[in-house]
Amino acid sequence: MEMKLVEEAIKERLQMLRTFTSTPGHGVTRLPFSNEARRAADYLKEEMEKAGLTSVWMDAVGNVRGRLEADEPETQTIMMGSHYDTVKNGGAYDGIAGVVCAIETAKAIKRSGMHRRYALEIIAFNDEEGMMFGSGCLGSKALMGMVDQNDIRRLNDENGISIEEWMHRWGSRPEEIPALALDADQIRAFFEIHIEQGPVLDAGGKEIGIVDCIVGLLRCMVTVRGRADHAGTTPMHMRRDAIGIASKVISRLDQLADSQDNGSVATCGFIRAYPNAMNVIAETCEFTMDLRSREEESIERMMAEAETILKDCCAETGAGYEVDIKLRQKPVAMSRPIMDILCETCRENEYSFQKMISGAAHDSMIFADKTETAMVFVPSREGRSHCPQEYSEYGHLAKAVKIVYETIVKMNQE
Ligand code: HGY
Ligand code: MN
Ligand code: MN
DSSP: OOHHHHHHHHHHHHHHHTTOOSSTTSOBOOOTTSHHHHHHHHHHHHHHHHTTOEEEEEOTTSOEEEEEOOSSSSOOEEEEEEEOOOOTTBOSSTTHHHHHHHHHHHHHHHHHTOOOSSEEEEEEESOOSOTTTSOOOHHHHHHTTOOOHHHHHHOBOTTSOBHHHHHHHHTOOGGGSGGGOOOGGGEEEEEEEEEOOSSHHHHHTOSEEEEEEEOEEEEEEEEEEOOOEETTTSOGGGOOOHHHHHHHHHTTHHHHHHTTOSSOEEEOOOEEEESOOTTEEOSEEEEEEEEEESSHHHHHHHHHHHHHHHHHHHHHHSOEEEEEEEEEEOOEEOOHHHHHHHHHHHHHHTOOEEEEEEOSOOTHHHHTTTSOEEEEEEOOGGGOOSSTTOOOOHHHHHHHHHHHHHHHHHHHTO
16 A cells, blocks of 8 residues: 555545535534535545445435445445534544545555455445534434434424425435435444544554544433523522523533543533523523433433432422433444454554544444444544644554555455
């Protein structure tokens, strides 16, 4: 594998893909079903075709897919990919670097001329982040037959537009989704190259991370329903202050996470009040909670304690609240046998590596219960991600391609 050429190809593609953003100069914003997503999808289709993939197409939920067929009949498929949507004002590597690396891996396999026992399918997933609709992993869930048609109508963006409506605008129909479900028995394994998005590899001076577990997570939108009143004349004991109640929960999230004593994390990343006026006690306050842990019990404990605070505050004041669960995902383990081959391949190439947990969610977690799944991380400079400062070295991405390519070659010879 010509490493310099691979590195250059990755760099060239990522520098083009980062221009497909609705916030130029302020990071990359490429939301599902947006014009930027369409331009990126069209570009990825071209690049997959140039790499020699066949049956290149975009499916009903906006996944872009291409294949290298096997040299043997009735065989299984190795799948590899990541997502091409981003968070708002995000970086130029999260997800998309893994898509570009998957295309490079397919190119190397095609060029090697090796006998392919397994087919290879490359996928650029849509809507992994959940930025618009809160849930996330729409593209990978569609392939694993996990999309609930009710959610397609129920989940909507902050302007109240549902996934269903966005699909119609995109030119597809929710009724096409069930047919996308794959037979997991036909999948030999799923691979994902991804930036670490945290500080571990960069701080430890390691080139490669071999993921052993992806944390579980619970994402929800909480709506506190209080009562608008005059900020000056309403005594404190008579208030149903929706922001006041929300802030009591939000301000306890760090303590809820730390008390689990196992690296659990809890985040409020979104808050919106009504009427949002300086001299009016807030009538409603919506806020998100993103709770994550390697232990499912910790997630349940953090959620239960947050709800207790809400219940107590509402009982005291007469306010009310609702919790809308957007995503609930158990912690998942990666494939031990494939991890062993990846580690062996790092040693053969003398790449510094370590096994590690993923604190970020990934499309891999949707595959992990159904097929052997493996993730390879590269360092994120200073651990930064989900921001314009996100950066990973093209050389590290090329090394990740080499590791996965050589692992897939070994699996084709098994
Ligand atoms: O939220 C996450 O962990 C991922 O970036 N979607
Ligand atoms: Mn990602
Ligand atoms: Mn992300």
